[in-house]
Amino acid sequence: MEPFGVLDVIAVPIDEVNVDTNQLCPTRFNKVPRGPGYERILFHDRRFDAQGKEIAEFVLNREPYRKACIIVAERNFGCGSSRESAVYALHAFGFRSVIAPSFGDIFASNCLKNGLLPVRLPAEAVAAMRRQLHAQVGAHVRVDLVQQTVTGPDGAAHSFEIDPLQKRCLLEGLDDIALTQRYGTELAAFEARHRAAMPWLFR
Amino acid sequence: MPAPRTLFSKIWDRHVVATAEGDATLIYIDRCLIHEGSRHAFQMLKERGLAVARPQQIVACSDHYVPTLNRASGVGGIADEKIRGMVELLEANTAEHGINLFGMHDQRQGILHIVGPEQGITQPGMVIVGGDSHTSTHGAFGNLSFGIGASEVLHTLATQTLWQRKPRTMSIRIDGPLGFGVAAKDVILAIIGRIGIGGAAGHVIEYAGSTIRAMSMEQRMTVCNMSIEAGARAGMVAPDDTTFAYMAGRPFAPKGSDWDAALTDWQNLPSDPDAHFDRSIDIDARGIAPMVTWGTNPEHALPITGSVPELGAASAEKRSEFESTLAYMGIAPGTRLTEIAIDRVFIGSCTNARIEDLRAAADVARLGRACVPASVVPGSTPVKRQAEAEGLDRIFTAAGFEWRDAGCSLCTALNGDALKPGERCASTSNRNFRGRQGPNGRTHLMSPAMAAAAALTGRLTDVRTLVRGG
Numbered sequence: 001m002e003p004f005g006v007l008d009v010i011a012v013p014i015d016e017v018n019v020d021t022n023q024l025c026p027t028r029f030n031k032v033p034r035g036p037g038y039e040r041i042l043f044h045d046r047r048f049d050a051q052g053k054e055i056a057e058f059v060l061n062r063e064p065y066r067k068a069c070i071i072v073a074e075r076n077f078g079c080g081s082s083r084e085s086a087v088y089a090l091h092a093f094g095f096r097s098v099i100a101p102s103f104g105d106i107f108a109s110n111c112l113k114n115g116l117l118p119v120r121l122p123a124e125a126v127a128a129m130r131r132q133l134h135a136q137v138g139a140h141v142r143v144d145l146v147q148q149t150v151t152g153p154d155g156a157a158h159s160f161e162i163d164p165l166q167k168r169c170l171l172e173g174l175d176d177i178a179l180t181q182r183y184g185t186e187l188a189a190f191e192a193r194h195r196a197a198m199p200w201l202f203r
Numbered sequence: 204m205p206a207p208r209t210l211f212s213k214i215w216d217r218h219v220v221a222t223a224e225g226d227a228t229l230i231y232i233d234r235c236l237i238h239e240g241s242r243h244a245f246q247m248l249k250e251r252g253l254a255v256a257r258p259q260q261i262v263a264c265s266d267h268y269v270p271t272l273n274r275a276s277g278v279g280g281i282a283d284e285k286i287r288g289m290v291e292l293l294e295a296n297t298a299e300h301g302i303n304l305f306g307m308h309d310q311r312q313g314i315l316h317i318v319g320p321e322q323g324i325t326q327p328g329m330v331i332v333g334g335d336s337h338t339s340t341h342g343a344f345g346n347l348s349f350g351i352g353a354s355e356v357l358h359t360l361a362t363q364t365l366w367q368r369k370p371r372t373m374s375i376r377i378d379g380p381l382g383f384g385v386a387a388k389d390v391i392l393a394i395i396g397r398i399g400i401g402g403a404a405g406h407v408i409e410y411a412g413s414t415i416r417a418m419s420m421e422q423r424m425t426v427c428n429m430s431i432e433a434g435a436r437a438g439m440v441a442p443d444d445t446t447f448a449y450m451a452g453r454p455f456a457p458k459g460s461d462w463d464a465a466l467t468d469w470q471n472l473p474s475d476p477d478a479h480f481d482r483s484i485d486i487d488a489r490g491i492a493p494m495v496t497w498g499t500n501p502e503h504a505l506p507i508t509g510s511v512p513e514l515g516a517a518s519a520e521k522r523s524e525f526e527s528t529l530a531y532m533g534i535a536p537g538t539r540l541t542e543i544a545i546d547r548v549f550i551g552s553c554t555n556a557r558i559e560d561l562r563a564a565a566d567v568a569r570l571g572r573a574c575v576p577a578s579v580v581p582g583s584t585p586v587k588r589q590a591e592a593e594g595l596d597r598i599f600t601a602a603g604f605e606w607r608d609a610g611c612s613l614c615t616a617l618n619g620d621a622l623k624p625g626e627r628c629a630s631t632s633n634r635n636f637r638g639r640q641g642p643n644g645r646t647h648l649m650s651p652a653m654a655a656a657a658a659l660t661g662r663l664t665d666v667r668t669l670v671r672g673g
Contacts, residue, residue, distance in 0.1 A: 017524055018400050018500050022636040027615055030240055031268075031289050045638050050624070076401035079434060079500075080636060082336040084243060084352035102401055105370075105436050106336060106350055113354035163368060164225035177253070180362045183229060186221040187364065190231055197217070200457035200465045201233055201329070 003173035011141035013130035020080035042089035078107025207475030236333035243353035313583020316553035323453025343423035345442030379488035387422035388650035392494035396504035403435035441473035548577035552614035555631035556582030567655035573603035629657035
């Protein structure tokens with residue numbers, strides 16, 4: 001995983017509530033292996049018509065949002081299916097952070113595993129940021145993971161919470177399997193206890 | 204006296220392997236369920252040169268991509284090369300790593316959330332993860348079961364553990380008898396309609412109360428299945444005699460002295476009387492009517508006696524959501540739900556394709572004849588065989604319903620079964636998201652009896668009017 005640096009990039013406002021992972025990656029694309037062209041999958045059925053032509057009104061088909069790297073979203077972004085392809089598609093398009101009042105739990109976990117930072121901020125702060133982005137098309141939002149702050153177009157900084165281990169994994173681009181493998185002794189001891197207490201689980 | 208604990212806490216505590224900075228906890232995974240969608244996880248496993256740590260604790264099912272018609276020609280006979288490739292890839296990956304696969308021609312084949320319980324793989328007290336959000340289904344047996352993405356499947360395959368933060372707990376207590384024609388599906392749709400699609404985010408729900416206690420395992424599974432549609436990390440029901448009676452004698456259930464020991468353990472799992480929940484909600488079952496969804500997520504659920512919302516009555520925030528939802532669904536504000544005509548009916552999915560679901564649908568199907576295309580897709584091959592032994596298949600086919608082989612089918616529209624653009628489906632599945640059943644398809648969620656009623660009339664229908672009025 002690439003280490004997460006400071007972002008100071010174009011942010012796109014998406015006002016819709018409950019954007020589910022089926023919108024981010026329509027189910028039929030789950031069978032597509034990752035590779036060139038994967039960015040087309042993102043919001044595919046909202047971005048393209050049945051003939052594969054761009055739908056001009058969709059926000060990601062407009063300049064300067066084709067170069068956006070942050071989404072400022074509404075509540076419950078990424079709800080629904082556990083498909084990690086939704087995050088792969090966001091990543092392939094160039095997104096590195098989504099800021100929202102709340103997220104689907106599985107989606108947020110999937111983001112963190114792929115170097116994409118989900119930032120939870122109070123709903124009023126996120127709504128204000130979206131209004132500023134609508135007013136100043138192409139404005140930047142700055143995300144500083146070390147300081148745990150988001151700075152909106154108006155210059156106001158907002159602090160956010162993140163689990164310390166998740167923060168370290170993102171900053172260092174750490175592979176958490178390698179981290180877990182350091183707990184081999186603890187795991188062996190646990191399995192011995194677990195097997196003794198619940199032998200039927202291991203028949 | 205130790206502090207009283209919830210069912211969830213008891214299970215969590217006994218699966219902690221280690222802790223790290225903050226509240227990161229390494230928990231042990233007893234079982235991991237996968238399907239054809241595991242391709243990304245196996246690809247990453249290969250790229251990193253990792254082995255599967257505990258293959259005997261991984262369970263694979265061919266369900267999402269398998270055809271539900273014309274299976275005689277085998278996997279090789281699947282016409283679409285990419286769909287066939289997904290089924291073959293799971294066969295190859297599980298063979299390579301020594302993982303137990305319930306493949307397309309296995310007599311126990313079916314949807315992973317139906318196979319696990321049916322085979323006795325799903326047990327109380329376990330931690331079960333699955334590369335599928337409806338893994339919450341298994342919590343009906345009093346375990347902690349939740350869906351994960353491909354990277355966490357990879358982590359589980361490689362280490363049989365996961366890093367997690369302890370979720371919060373939520374008690375949903377439902378008391379009272381269910382009314383005539385009201386099913387478990389209506390209970391969970393009513394709950395989601397009340398707390399919202401994100402209403403339980405970050406929480407594990409424990410369903411309790413006399414209504415839940417009176418439910419069969421099949422009904423409890425329907426309720427727990429859709430916990431994710433309220434945003435919950437997991438849903439669970441305390442194990443009781445109903446649970447144990449269901450489990451006894453299942454192929455993978457503990458046997459002999461193991462059974463006795465397991466039973467003692469399971470009987471101690473229910474939440475202690477004064478256990479603390481972070482949130483609690485009480486629901487009166489008597490107030491629940493047969494439900495249908497009118498919009499594009501499961502929180503857009505209303506009693507069938509109601510009408511689509513009027514935009515004027517909606518808040519400013521809801522107004523734009525409702526406008527775009529109704530435009531997608533092709534319904535005018537204020538339309539009576541029973542006036543909505545449908546094009547197709549789907550009875551199936553991990554939510555509602557167990558034997559009791561098929562019995563409930565057949566009881567309605569026998570009253571008439573389907574006037575729109577309707578298909579019944581059993582959740583597993585054993586469910587299919589049992590239904591056939593009970594003559595349900597003949598009731599369905601006599602009423603003009605199509606009787607198919609087991610799989611996920613039109614719930615997730617991956618195997619080639621899909622709605623055409625604009626088609627409107629009365630469906631017993633779990634998600635009415637835009638495009639879920641095919642690009643620009645329109646989905647109305649409901650119970651099996653309600654879906655069968657819709658098939659007979661060609662519109663959304665209050666099943667109580669059919670059954671009572673004859």
